[in-house]
Amino acid sequence: MSDEKTLRRDVALANRIIERFGLSNAFGHASARIPGTNRFYISTRRSPGLADENNLLVIDTDGKTLSGDGTPNSEFWIHARIYAARPDVNGIVHAHPLACIALTQIGEPHRVVHNQGGAFADGVPEYERIGLIRSRELGDLVAQRLGKGIAVMMRGHGITTALADVRAATVSACFLEESADLQMRMLAAAGGDAKRIRAFTREEAELTGGQTGPSVAAAGRAWEYYSAVAEIKPLGG
Numbered sequence: 245m246s247d248e249k250t251l252r253r254d255v256a257l258a259n260r261i262i263e264r265f266g267l268s269n270a271f272g273h274a275s276a277r278i279p280g281t282n283r284f285y286i287s288t289r290r291s292p293g294l295a296d297e298n299n300l301l302v303i304d305t306d307g308k309t310l311s312g313d314g315t316p317n318s319e320f321w322i323h324a325r326i327y328a329a330r331p332d333v334n335g336i337v338h339a340h341p342l343a344c345i346a347l348t349q350i351g352e353p354h355r356v357v358h359n360q361g362g363a364f365a366d367g368v369p370e371y372e373r374i375g376l377i378r379s380r381e382l383g384d385l386v387a388q389r390l391g392k393g394i395a396v397m398m399r400g401h402g403i404t405t406a407l408a409d410v411r412a413a414t415v416s417a418c419f420l421e422e423s424a425d426l427q428m429r430m431l432a433a434a435g436g437d438a439k440r441i442r443a444f445t446r447e448e449a450e451l452t453g454g455q456t457g458p459s460v461a462a463a464g465r466a467w468e469y470y471s472a473v474a475e476i477k478p479l480g481g
């Protein structure tokens with residue numbers, strides 16, 4: 245398979261993964277930078293579960309649609325402006341997973357509470373402003389909040405992950421939601437007392453992040469697993 249075909253397939257698969265694994269339903273999108281350019285592949289404006297590798301759009305970091313049939317997702321500015329700000333980022337996922345949203349709305353920062361959360365040892369910043377990211381200016385604000393990190397929580401809205409490739413961004417989004425879901429369960433089991441959660445220390449988080457983090461996982465069994473399941477799970481999970 246050519247590099248272009250592989251990348252297109254990865255983008256479509258990444259979109260289907262975030263839908264099949266419940267990180268998004270009708271809304272949400274994954275993209276990949278065309279290597280060495282200011283352009284990226286992104287799905288058209290429909291559920292990520294319906295993404296089609298033969299029908300992707302190519303958009304540039306100024307928000308111009310260069311090729312493809314269909315309308316861009318209204319929040320494509322998230323992708324455009326993060327790619328503009330971060331030459332090291334080649335894959336982005338924007339999704340609306342419930343546990344992450346719940347954390348933002350109870351004012352609890354993300355904490356590392358299990359191995360797969362270790363990737364987020366540096367913390368996950370929060371973009372506080374509510375509403376959709378439908379302008380270049382708002383895209384820039386999300387990129388600023390993300391900073392040099394790999395993920396940003398968006399209050400009452402969702403998450404965005406930005407990594408070296410779309411596989412890592414996808415695995416990272418799945419890990420972040422798994423982590424937030426566990427944190428919510430722990431909070432509930434602890435009667436809402438966040439102090440009872442035995443969050444990993446910085447050293448512990450770095451250790452597990454190095455062992456199971458998204459870059460490692462994307463290269464191996466996590467991407468293999470998520471993509472295999474996405475291929476056979478029906479739409480709707």
Ligand SMILES: [Zn+2]
Nearest residue numbers: 319338401402
């Ligand atoms: Zn959104």
